[in-house]
Amino acid sequence: MHRLKNVTLKSLLYCSILTLMVSCGVSYSFTGGSIPEGMKTVDIQYFENISALVNPTLSQNFTEGLKERIRNQSRLSQVSAGGDGIFEGFITDYTITPAAVEAGTDRAALNRITITIKVKYTNSVKTDDSFEETFSRFKDFSTQNTPLESQEEQLTKDIILMLTEDVYNRAFANW
Template sequence: MQRIITAFTLLSLVLVMAFSSCGVKYRFSGGSIPENMKTVNVQFFENIAPLVYATLSQNFTEGLKERIRSQSRLSQVNGDADAMFEGVITGYDISPAAVEANSDRAALNRLTITVKVKYTNRLDETGESNFEQSFTQFREFSGLVQNQEDGLTMQIISLLTEDIYNRAFANW
Protein backbone atom coordinates (compact mmCIF):
# COMPACT_ATOMS: atom_id res chain seq x y z
CA MET A 1 0.00 0.00 0.00
CA GLN A 2 2.89 2.35 0.83
CA ARG A 3 4.36 1.78 -2.66
CA ILE A 4 1.07 2.73 -4.36
CA ILE A 5 0.82 5.97 -2.39
CA THR A 6 4.45 6.82 -3.13
CA ALA A 7 4.00 6.09 -6.86
CA PHE A 8 0.85 8.22 -6.94
CA THR A 9 2.61 11.08 -5.16
CA LEU A 10 5.55 10.88 -7.55
CA LEU A 11 3.26 10.86 -10.60
CA SER A 12 1.32 13.84 -9.24
CA LEU A 13 4.54 15.77 -8.67
CA VAL A 14 5.76 15.06 -12.21
CA LEU A 15 2.46 16.24 -13.70
CA VAL A 16 2.47 19.45 -11.65
CA MET A 17 6.03 20.20 -12.72
CA ALA A 18 5.28 19.47 -16.38
CA PHE A 19 2.36 21.88 -16.48
CA SER A 20 4.16 24.65 -14.61
CA SER A 21 7.49 24.64 -16.45
CA CYS A 22 8.83 26.58 -19.45
CA GLY A 23 7.00 29.81 -18.63
CA VAL A 24 3.97 28.77 -20.67
CA LYS A 25 0.49 28.88 -19.24
CA TYR A 26 -1.58 25.85 -20.25
CA ARG A 27 -5.34 26.04 -20.28
CA PHE A 28 -7.88 23.31 -20.64
CA SER A 29 -9.59 25.47 -23.29
CA GLY A 30 -6.85 24.35 -25.68
CA GLY A 31 -4.62 27.41 -25.67
CA SER A 32 -1.17 28.06 -24.36
CA ILE A 33 0.00 31.64 -24.08
CA PRO A 34 3.45 32.54 -22.76
CA GLU A 35 3.27 34.00 -19.24
CA ASN A 36 5.13 37.14 -20.30
CA MET A 37 2.72 37.87 -23.16
CA LYS A 38 0.37 40.62 -22.00
CA THR A 39 -0.86 42.56 -25.05
CA VAL A 40 -2.22 41.90 -28.54
CA ASN A 41 -2.93 44.15 -31.51
CA VAL A 42 -5.43 43.08 -34.17
CA GLN A 43 -5.10 45.26 -37.27
CA PHE A 44 -8.07 45.94 -39.57
CA PHE A 45 -8.44 43.17 -42.18
CA GLU A 46 -9.14 44.83 -45.52
CA ASN A 47 -11.35 42.96 -47.98
CA ILE A 48 -9.51 42.63 -51.31
CA ALA A 49 -11.63 39.74 -52.60
CA PRO A 50 -13.08 40.17 -56.11
CA LEU A 51 -16.61 39.71 -54.70
CA VAL A 52 -17.19 42.15 -51.85
CA TYR A 53 -19.59 41.78 -48.93
CA ALA A 54 -19.87 45.27 -47.43
CA THR A 55 -19.50 44.50 -43.71
CA LEU A 56 -17.11 41.56 -43.95
CA SER A 57 -13.92 43.45 -43.03
CA GLN A 58 -15.46 45.01 -39.93
CA ASN A 59 -17.22 41.81 -38.85
CA PHE A 60 -14.12 39.67 -39.30
CA THR A 61 -11.80 42.08 -37.48
CA GLU A 62 -14.23 42.41 -34.56
CA GLY A 63 -14.80 38.64 -34.54
CA LEU A 64 -11.07 37.97 -34.15
CA LYS A 65 -10.80 40.59 -31.39
CA GLU A 66 -13.75 39.03 -29.58
CA ARG A 67 -12.30 35.51 -29.89
CA ILE A 68 -9.04 36.68 -28.29
CA ARG A 69 -10.87 38.73 -25.64
CA SER A 70 -13.10 35.83 -24.61
CA GLN A 71 -10.50 33.06 -24.67
CA SER A 72 -7.37 34.75 -23.34
CA ARG A 73 -6.14 37.16 -20.70
CA LEU A 74 -4.44 39.40 -23.27
CA SER A 75 -5.17 43.14 -23.31
CA GLN A 76 -5.95 44.58 -26.71
CA VAL A 77 -3.96 47.68 -27.61
CA ASN A 78 -3.37 49.92 -30.60
CA GLY A 79 0.24 50.15 -31.73
CA ASP A 80 3.10 47.97 -30.49
CA ALA A 81 2.02 44.78 -28.71
CA ASP A 82 3.52 41.46 -27.68
CA ALA A 83 1.42 39.68 -30.33
CA MET A 84 0.29 41.16 -33.65
CA PHE A 85 -2.37 39.97 -36.10
CA GLU A 86 -2.64 41.55 -39.53
CA GLY A 87 -3.81 40.49 -42.95
CA VAL A 88 -6.40 40.70 -45.70
CA ILE A 89 -9.55 38.94 -46.79
CA THR A 90 -8.59 37.42 -50.12
CA GLY A 91 -11.64 35.38 -51.00
CA TYR A 92 -15.41 35.65 -50.74
CA ASP A 93 -16.93 33.20 -53.17
CA ILE A 94 -20.31 31.65 -53.87
CA SER A 95 -20.21 28.47 -55.94
CA PRO A 96 -22.55 25.56 -56.69
CA ALA A 97 -22.01 22.55 -54.47
CA ALA A 98 -24.69 20.28 -55.96
CA VAL A 99 -26.81 20.50 -59.10
CA GLU A 100 -30.52 19.62 -59.27
CA ALA A 101 -31.39 16.54 -61.28
CA ASN A 102 -32.49 17.31 -64.86
CA SER A 103 -31.60 20.97 -64.42
CA ASP A 104 -28.70 23.36 -64.68
CA ARG A 105 -29.63 25.06 -61.39
CA ALA A 106 -27.76 24.58 -58.16
CA ALA A 107 -29.64 22.64 -55.50
CA LEU A 108 -26.97 23.51 -52.97
CA ASN A 109 -24.50 26.40 -52.93
CA ARG A 110 -21.32 27.02 -50.98
CA LEU A 111 -20.16 30.31 -49.47
CA THR A 112 -16.38 30.29 -48.94
CA ILE A 113 -14.26 32.92 -47.18
CA THR A 114 -10.45 32.98 -47.27
CA VAL A 115 -8.30 35.15 -45.03
CA LYS A 116 -4.54 35.63 -45.23
CA VAL A 117 -3.13 36.19 -41.73
CA LYS A 118 0.29 37.28 -40.53
CA TYR A 119 0.89 36.55 -36.84
CA THR A 120 3.94 37.95 -35.08
CA ASN A 121 4.95 37.01 -31.55
CA ARG A 122 7.34 39.83 -30.72
CA LEU A 123 8.52 38.02 -27.57
CA ASP A 124 9.76 34.99 -29.53
CA GLU A 125 13.33 35.86 -30.48
CA THR A 126 13.64 32.77 -32.68
CA GLY A 127 10.51 33.64 -34.64
CA GLU A 128 9.41 30.00 -34.59
CA SER A 129 5.88 30.83 -33.45
CA ASN A 130 5.36 33.47 -36.16
CA PHE A 131 3.40 32.52 -39.27
CA GLU A 132 1.88 33.85 -42.46
CA GLN A 133 -0.90 31.57 -43.64
CA SER A 134 -4.23 31.53 -45.44
CA PHE A 135 -7.29 30.13 -43.69
CA THR A 136 -10.43 29.02 -45.53
CA GLN A 137 -13.84 27.97 -44.28
CA PHE A 138 -17.20 27.48 -45.96
CA ARG A 139 -20.86 26.83 -45.33
CA GLU A 140 -23.34 25.24 -47.71
CA PHE A 141 -26.85 26.59 -48.19
CA SER A 142 -29.90 26.27 -50.39
CA GLY A 143 -31.98 29.12 -51.74
CA LEU A 144 -30.94 32.71 -52.27
CA VAL A 145 -27.76 33.85 -50.58
CA GLN A 146 -29.21 37.31 -49.86
CA ASN A 147 -31.69 35.77 -47.40
CA GLN A 148 -28.94 33.99 -45.44
CA GLU A 149 -25.75 35.92 -46.09
CA ASP A 150 -25.48 37.62 -42.68
CA GLY A 151 -25.92 34.38 -40.74
CA LEU A 152 -23.67 32.33 -43.02
CA THR A 153 -20.94 34.95 -42.89
CA MET A 154 -21.01 35.09 -39.08
CA GLN A 155 -20.82 31.27 -38.88
CA ILE A 156 -17.80 31.23 -41.19
CA ILE A 157 -16.11 34.06 -39.27
CA SER A 158 -16.54 32.06 -36.06
CA LEU A 159 -14.85 29.04 -37.67
CA LEU A 160 -12.02 31.14 -39.13
CA THR A 161 -11.27 32.97 -35.88
CA GLU A 162 -11.19 29.65 -34.03
CA ASP A 163 -8.67 28.27 -36.54
CA ILE A 164 -6.52 31.40 -36.31
CA TYR A 165 -6.61 31.49 -32.51
CA ASN A 166 -5.67 27.81 -32.30
CA ARG A 167 -2.82 28.24 -34.79
CA ALA A 168 -1.39 31.22 -32.88
CA PHE A 169 -1.86 30.06 -29.31
CA ALA A 170 -2.19 26.29 -29.41
CA ASN A 171 0.23 25.59 -32.32
CA TRP A 172 -2.38 23.53 -34.18
Protein backbone atom coordinates (compact mmCIF):
# COMPACT_ATOMS: atom_id res chain seq x y z
CA MET A 1 0.00 0.00 0.00
CA HIS A 2 2.81 2.40 0.94
CA ARG A 3 4.57 1.66 -2.38
CA LEU A 4 1.36 2.37 -4.33
CA LYS A 5 1.07 5.79 -2.64
CA ASN A 6 4.67 6.65 -3.62
CA VAL A 7 4.04 5.71 -7.26
CA THR A 8 0.80 7.70 -7.34
CA LEU A 9 2.46 10.69 -5.67
CA LYS A 10 5.36 10.60 -8.14
CA SER A 11 2.95 10.35 -11.07
CA LEU A 12 0.99 13.36 -9.84
CA LEU A 13 4.16 15.36 -9.35
CA TYR A 14 5.40 14.46 -12.82
CA CYS A 15 2.07 15.41 -14.44
CA SER A 16 2.01 18.69 -12.50
CA ILE A 17 5.48 19.63 -13.73
CA LEU A 18 4.59 18.80 -17.34
CA THR A 19 1.39 20.84 -17.11
CA LEU A 20 3.31 23.78 -15.68
CA MET A 21 5.92 23.59 -18.45
CA VAL A 22 3.27 23.51 -21.19
CA SER A 23 1.26 26.36 -19.67
CA CYS A 24 4.27 28.72 -19.58
CA GLY A 25 4.09 29.26 -23.35
CA VAL A 26 7.50 27.79 -24.05
CA SER A 27 8.25 24.36 -25.38
CA TYR A 28 10.99 22.63 -23.41
CA SER A 29 13.18 19.86 -24.70
CA PHE A 30 15.15 17.40 -22.61
CA THR A 31 18.29 18.39 -24.52
CA GLY A 32 18.48 21.74 -22.75
CA GLY A 33 16.80 24.03 -25.25
CA SER A 34 13.59 25.98 -25.09
CA ILE A 35 11.78 26.85 -28.29
CA PRO A 36 9.21 29.68 -28.11
CA GLU A 37 5.63 28.55 -28.65
CA GLY A 38 4.64 29.37 -32.20
CA MET A 39 8.11 28.83 -33.61
CA LYS A 40 7.82 26.01 -36.10
CA THR A 41 10.47 26.57 -38.79
CA VAL A 42 14.10 27.51 -39.05
CA ASP A 43 16.17 28.67 -42.02
CA ILE A 44 19.90 27.91 -41.80
CA GLN A 45 21.75 29.75 -44.53
CA TYR A 46 25.14 28.77 -45.93
CA PHE A 47 28.08 30.00 -43.80
CA GLU A 48 30.70 31.18 -46.27
CA ASN A 49 34.37 30.94 -45.28
CA ILE A 50 35.88 34.42 -45.64
CA SER A 51 39.01 33.74 -43.58
CA ALA A 52 42.50 34.23 -45.04
CA LEU A 53 43.29 30.51 -44.67
CA VAL A 54 40.69 28.50 -46.55
CA ASN A 55 39.75 24.94 -45.68
CA PRO A 56 37.73 23.87 -48.76
CA THR A 57 35.16 21.79 -46.84
CA LEU A 58 34.75 23.97 -43.74
CA SER A 59 31.76 26.03 -44.93
CA GLN A 60 29.76 22.99 -45.98
CA ASN A 61 30.71 21.02 -42.87
CA PHE A 62 29.80 23.84 -40.48
CA THR A 63 26.49 24.61 -42.20
CA GLU A 64 25.50 20.93 -42.23
CA GLY A 65 26.68 20.54 -38.61
CA LEU A 66 24.40 23.38 -37.47
CA LYS A 67 21.47 21.91 -39.43
CA GLU A 68 22.08 18.51 -37.87
CA ARG A 69 22.32 19.93 -34.34
CA ILE A 70 19.00 21.76 -34.68
CA ARG A 71 17.34 18.78 -36.39
CA ASN A 72 18.47 16.43 -33.57
CA GLN A 73 17.80 18.73 -30.63
CA SER A 74 14.59 20.50 -31.56
CA ARG A 75 11.21 19.96 -33.13
CA LEU A 76 11.76 22.71 -35.72
CA SER A 77 11.28 22.01 -39.41
CA GLN A 78 14.01 23.32 -41.67
CA VAL A 79 13.01 25.51 -44.60
CA SER A 80 15.10 27.11 -47.32
CA ALA A 81 13.68 30.63 -46.83
CA GLY A 82 11.46 32.62 -44.51
CA GLY A 83 11.74 30.55 -41.34
CA ASP A 84 10.50 31.69 -37.94
CA GLY A 85 14.15 31.60 -36.96
CA ILE A 86 16.98 32.46 -39.35
CA PHE A 87 20.66 31.65 -38.87
CA GLU A 88 23.13 33.37 -41.17
CA GLY A 89 26.77 34.35 -40.99
CA PHE A 90 30.36 33.73 -41.98
CA ILE A 91 33.40 31.78 -40.94
CA THR A 92 35.61 34.77 -40.25
CA ASP A 93 38.80 33.06 -39.12
CA TYR A 94 40.51 29.71 -39.54
CA THR A 95 44.04 29.68 -38.17
CA ILE A 96 46.75 27.21 -37.33
CA THR A 97 49.22 28.64 -34.84
CA PRO A 98 51.90 27.35 -32.48
CA ALA A 99 50.57 26.86 -28.96
CA ALA A 100 53.79 25.70 -27.25
CA VAL A 101 57.42 25.70 -28.34
CA GLU A 102 59.66 22.65 -27.97
CA ALA A 103 62.37 23.24 -25.36
CA GLY A 104 65.71 24.29 -26.87
CA THR A 105 64.34 24.69 -30.42
CA ASP A 106 62.24 27.01 -32.51
CA ARG A 107 59.81 24.21 -33.43
CA ALA A 108 56.25 24.02 -32.15
CA ALA A 109 55.66 21.12 -29.79
CA LEU A 110 51.95 21.86 -29.77
CA ASN A 111 49.82 23.61 -32.39
CA ARG A 112 46.32 25.04 -32.29
CA ILE A 113 43.52 25.18 -34.86
CA THR A 114 41.06 27.98 -34.16
CA ILE A 115 37.77 28.56 -35.95
CA THR A 116 35.82 31.79 -35.47
CA ILE A 117 32.32 32.36 -36.79
CA LYS A 118 30.02 35.35 -36.84
CA VAL A 119 26.35 34.44 -36.46
CA LYS A 120 23.27 36.54 -36.92
CA TYR A 121 20.16 34.87 -35.50
CA THR A 122 16.79 36.44 -36.20
CA ASN A 123 13.84 35.18 -34.18
CA SER A 124 10.59 36.51 -35.66
CA VAL A 125 8.46 34.91 -32.92
CA LYS A 126 10.34 36.26 -29.91
CA THR A 127 12.41 39.17 -31.27
CA ASP A 128 14.21 39.77 -27.95
CA ASP A 129 16.01 36.45 -28.49
CA SER A 130 17.62 37.64 -31.74
CA PHE A 131 21.36 38.28 -31.65
CA GLU A 132 24.48 38.93 -33.67
CA GLU A 133 27.53 37.40 -32.03
CA THR A 134 31.00 35.98 -32.65
CA PHE A 135 31.90 32.48 -31.46
CA SER A 136 35.39 31.00 -31.38
CA ARG A 137 36.69 27.56 -30.43
CA PHE A 138 40.05 25.83 -30.74
CA LYS A 139 41.68 22.45 -30.48
CA ASP A 140 45.35 21.75 -29.73
CA PHE A 141 47.30 19.03 -31.53
CA SER A 142 50.81 17.74 -31.99
CA THR A 143 52.53 16.96 -35.28
CA GLN A 144 55.28 14.93 -33.59
CA ASN A 145 53.98 11.54 -34.77
CA THR A 146 51.14 12.48 -37.12
CA PRO A 147 51.13 15.23 -39.75
CA LEU A 148 48.43 17.91 -39.68
CA GLU A 149 46.89 16.61 -42.91
CA SER A 150 46.02 13.34 -41.16
CA GLN A 151 44.42 15.12 -38.19
CA GLU A 152 42.81 18.22 -39.69
CA GLU A 153 39.47 16.66 -40.64
CA GLN A 154 38.86 15.25 -37.15
CA LEU A 155 40.09 18.43 -35.44
CA THR A 156 37.73 20.64 -37.46
CA LYS A 157 34.87 18.17 -36.86
CA ASP A 158 35.47 18.42 -33.09
CA ILE A 159 35.55 22.23 -33.24
CA ILE A 160 32.37 22.34 -35.34
CA LEU A 161 30.60 20.25 -32.69
CA MET A 162 31.63 22.75 -30.01
CA LEU A 163 30.64 25.76 -32.13
CA THR A 164 27.24 24.38 -33.10
CA GLU A 165 26.55 23.61 -29.44
CA ASP A 166 27.46 27.21 -28.53
CA VAL A 167 25.19 28.64 -31.24
CA TYR A 168 22.30 26.31 -30.34
CA ASN A 169 22.59 27.12 -26.64
CA ARG A 170 22.77 30.85 -27.32
CA ALA A 171 19.67 30.75 -29.54
CA PHE A 172 17.50 28.33 -27.59
CA ALA A 173 18.83 28.10 -24.03
CA ASN A 174 19.98 31.72 -23.59
CA TRP A 175 23.43 30.62 -22.40
